[in-house]
Amino acid sequence: xxxxxxxxxxxxxxxxxxxxxxxxxxxxxxxxxxxxxxxxxxxxxxxxxxxxxxxxxxxxxxxxxxxxxxxxxxxxxxxxxxxxxxxxxxxxxxxxxxxxxxxxxxxxxxxxxxxxxxxxxxxxxxxxxxxxxxxxxxxxxxxxxxxxxxxxxxxxxxxxxxxxxxxxxxxxxxxxxxxxxxxxxxxxxxxxxxxxxxxxxxxxxxxxxxxxxxxxxxxxxxxxxxxxxxxxxxxxxxxxxxxxxxxxxxxxxxxxxxxxxxxxxxxxxxxxxxxxxxxxxxxxxxxxxxxxxxxxxxxxxxxxxxxxxxxxxxxxxxxxxxxxxxxxxxxxxxxxxxxxxxxxxxxxxxxxxxxxxxxxxxxxxxxxxxxxxxxxx
Amino acid sequence: xxxxxxxxxxxxxxxxxxxxxxxxxxxxxxxxxxxxxxxxxxxxxxxxxxxxxxxxxxxxxxxxxxxxxxxxxxxxxxxxxxxxxxxxxxxxxxxxxxxxxxxxxxxxxxxxxxxxxxxxxxxxxxxxxxxxxxxxxxxxxxxxxxxxxxxxxxxxxxxxxxxxxxxxxxxxxxxxxxxxxxxxxxxxxxxxxxxxxxxxxxxxxxxxxxxxxxxxxxxxxxxxxxxxxxxxxxxxxxxxxxxxxxxxxxxxxxxxxxxxxxxxxxxxxxxxxxxxxxxxxxxxxxxxxxxxxxxxxxxxxxxxxxxxxxxxxxxxxxxxxxxxxxxxxxxxxxxxxxxxxxxxxxxxx
Numbered sequence: 001x002x003x004x005x006x007x008x009x010x011x012x013x014x015x016x017x018x019x020x021x022x023x024x025x026x027x028x029x030x031x032x033x034x035x036x037x038x039x040x041x042x043x044x045x046x047x048x049x050x051x052x053x054x055x056x057x058x059x060x061x062x063x064x065x066x067x068x069x070x071x072x073x074x075x076x077x078x079x080x081x082x083x084x085x086x087x088x089x090x091x092x093x094x095x096x097x098x099x100x101x102x103x104x105x106x107x108x109x110x111x112x113x114x115x116x117x118x119x120x121x122x123x124x125x126x127x128x129x130x131x132x133x134x135x136x137x138x139x140x141x142x143x144x145x146x147x148x149x150x151x152x153x154x155x156x157x158x159x160x161x162x163x164x165x166x167x168x169x170x171x172x173x174x175x176x177x178x179x180x181x182x183x184x185x186x187x188x189x190x191x192x193x194x195x196x197x198x199x200x201x202x203x204x205x206x207x208x209x210x211x212x213x214x215x216x217x218x219x220x221x222x223x224x225x226x227x228x229x230x231x232x233x234x235x236x237x238x239x240x241x242x243x244x245x246x247x248x249x250x251x252x253x254x255x256x257x258x259x260x261x262x263x264x265x266x267x268x269x270x271x272x273x274x275x276x277x278x279x280x281x282x283x284x285x286x287x288x289x290x291x292x293x294x295x296x297x298x299x300x301x302x303x304x305x306x307x308x309x310x311x312x313x314x315x316x317x318x319x320x321x322x323x324x325x326x327x328x329x330x331x332x333x334x335x336x337x338x339x340x341x342x343x344x345x346x347x348x349x350x351x352x353x354x355x356x357x358x359x360x361x362x363x364x365x366x367x368x369x370x371x372x373x374x375x376x377x
Numbered sequence: 378x379x380x381x382x383x384x385x386x387x388x389x390x391x392x393x394x395x396x397x398x399x400x401x402x403x404x405x406x407x408x409x410x411x412x413x414x415x416x417x418x419x420x421x422x423x424x425x426x427x428x429x430x431x432x433x434x435x436x437x438x439x440x441x442x443x444x445x446x447x448x449x450x451x452x453x454x455x456x457x458x459x460x461x462x463x464x465x466x467x468x469x470x471x472x473x474x475x476x477x478x479x480x481x482x483x484x485x486x487x488x489x490x491x492x493x494x495x496x497x498x499x500x501x502x503x504x505x506x507x508x509x510x511x512x513x514x515x516x517x518x519x520x521x522x523x524x525x526x527x528x529x530x531x532x533x534x535x536x537x538x539x540x541x542x543x544x545x546x547x548x549x550x551x552x553x554x555x556x557x558x559x560x561x562x563x564x565x566x567x568x569x570x571x572x573x574x575x576x577x578x579x580x581x582x583x584x585x586x587x588x589x590x591x592x593x594x595x596x597x598x599x600x601x602x603x604x605x606x607x608x609x610x611x612x613x614x615x616x617x618x619x620x621x622x623x624x625x626x627x628x629x630x631x632x633x634x635x636x637x638x639x640x641x642x643x644x645x646x647x648x649x650x651x652x653x654x655x656x657x658x659x660x661x662x663x664x665x666x667x668x669x670x671x672x673x674x675x676x677x678x679x680x681x682x683x684x685x686x687x688x689x690x691x692x693x694x695x696x697x698x699x700x701x702x703x704x705x706x707x708x709x710x711x712x713x714x715x716x717x718x719x720x721x722x723x724x725x726x
Contacts, residue, residue, distance in 0.1 A: 305445075306492040310493070313494070
């Protein structure tokens with residue numbers, strides 16, 4: 001199987017699983033106890049936290065461990081809105097992941113003034129509309145750094161500065177789960193107040209993530225209980241996952257330059273081959289501000305549902321960008337926000353490359369796609 | 378052969394997939410996503426619920442065949458749900474499961490066989506397809522009590538040439554035994570009875586949202602035009618209905634017909650109920666039009682077929698029939714062979 005669905009999840013980086021199993025078997029304590037076994041686990045946890053903080057230019061207490069991107073996004077938005085008496089509105093982009101969009105909708109239904117900001121044909125947020133939407137009811141703005149379906153990259157540094165100039169009290173959150181493998185990610189440069197990451201997108205375990213919370217930002221917790229994470233996120237720590245997350249993060253950060261050049265090169269070659277080999281192919285991923293490993297294309301006249309099934313049989317794993325719980329391909333809200341019709345969105349597929357993708361795989365997959373499209377047309 | 382198996386998550390289609398695999402075919406399983414509520418929630422009753430799809434997925438995994446969920450929500454809404462609402466509003470008897478078979482399951486899946494690079498479509502219906510000198514023929518299933526040939530009566534040569542119905546060769550107990558023998562999770566699963574998109578048999582709640590006009594009050598009259606008062610909406614009535622008419626004494630009284638334009642419900646005696654025949658609509662033939670002929674006509678899923686004379690779009694029963702109403706599907710048989718099917722456009726008194 002040629003795996004080209006790394007944006008959905010990517011295999012663990014070497015050494016991650018070994019680090020995790022050691023923690024799970026040797027440092028098994030509950031990190032919140034008073035005895036030596038606990039202190040040992042707590043030590044592992046805090047070491048991981050320090051490592052993670054250093055890798056994104058944060059301080060350790062600004063890192064909150066969560067169960068992944070979805071929880072981090074929920075905590076960022078709900079935690080911001082629920083904490084303020086007067087301000088509780090959220091302003092989010094139309095191409096956010098459901099973890100942000102649906103959370104914003106929950107806030108809207110509970111009475112918070114929530115707005116969804118449109119994007120242009122490339123998927124870039126309309127900055128004027130964004131600023132116009134920010135008013136004295138707004139508590140948080142959320143714009144994702146790299147879109148999961150198309151790979152369009154947003155300049156969070158500029159967006160954050162603009163929002164701060166408009167109103168410095170407004171918090172800026174970014175869902176950066178697709179970004180870590182390829183983007184230099186330093187919160188002191190970005191200026192954001194809240195940033196979500198999840199381990200399994202960069203070679204760590206599933207079910208582990210963090211929310212960066214800028215010092216001084218107070219959030220109402222979503223999970224209440226034992227008061228772990230300075231009360232910001234209760235629940236016994238998954239120390240093994242935290243260590244795995246930190247390990248994968250370090251490996252991915254060290255591999256980032258190579259990833260951009262080599263993995264990006266595979267994607268570019270794959271794209272070139274498809275553009276040359278398929279009449280009428282449309283690239284939904286923008287030409288500039290694109291992440292190196294995503295490629296979203298539309299093949300007019302070919303249903304993505306059919307193509308993905310045929311690719312599966314031919315040994316190529318790709319996706320339609322978003323899938324519902326049943327596994328049926330749904331019409332992409334991201335592509336619709338970019339102005340594609342629902343029929344055009346149903347002709348669109350996403351290929352995403354990863355740290356272990358090879359040139360042979362990319363070449364073979366391109367040939368298979370071109371052959372199948374010829375058969376299906 | 379490459380066989381596409383439509384898997385609902387029930388025992389019949391699970392066994393169909395298993396039999397195809399056992400026969401040495403390359404099998405691909407699919408479940409159709411047909412319906413989600415206004416907020417995208419999946420149905421919890423009927424034949425295509427979330428747990429059904431999960432059952433189908435797990436059976437496919439057990440059989441080690443690829444499995445996919447195909448999104449047909451738009452086709453289902455346009456072809457089945459809208460039709461259901463329209464039928465209710467125009468006082469026709471709706472047949473959503475038959476419409477679903479016709480416009481979604483067979484039509485759409487067969488049209489995509491090439492897409493999926495498959496040769497035939499197999500389903501879990503209890504009926505049989507035979508190939509003879511005159512092409513393909515459709516017959517009742519081996520288990521007469523579970524026979525589903527009635528709901529397949531609209532199939533033609535075009536479809537029959539590419540459809541396999543492996544469980545139609547077995548009795549239902551045998552199907553369950555096969556499933557149990559393979560340790561299949563669906564072996565003892567009860568049969569679904571609900572309409573998937575209305576759920577929990579609450580068709581009133583569904584219609585209240587989608588066809589509020591069927592709840593508007595109207596007159597109730599005798600067959601001779603005498604006013605018998607009023608009713609609270611035609612949704613409460615079907616042709617042949619005896620209960621709930623508010624007339625418990627005297628001769629039995631029945632709903633004879635419903636006039637949707639004026640929301641009028643017409644009441645009469647048993648004699649008024651009897652239909653001597655029916656005018657047909659959208660007649661199809663499994664093996665071509667046989668011309669004017671005697672047929673055994675079945676107008677309910679599990680009703681007994683009745684001897685009739687069919688000439689063009691007019692069907693005449695040998696013996697008058699009760700509870701025949703517009704919108705119903707009627708299937709024509711010669712012995713256990715299905716000749717064709719039609720919809721009842723109107724009844725002849």
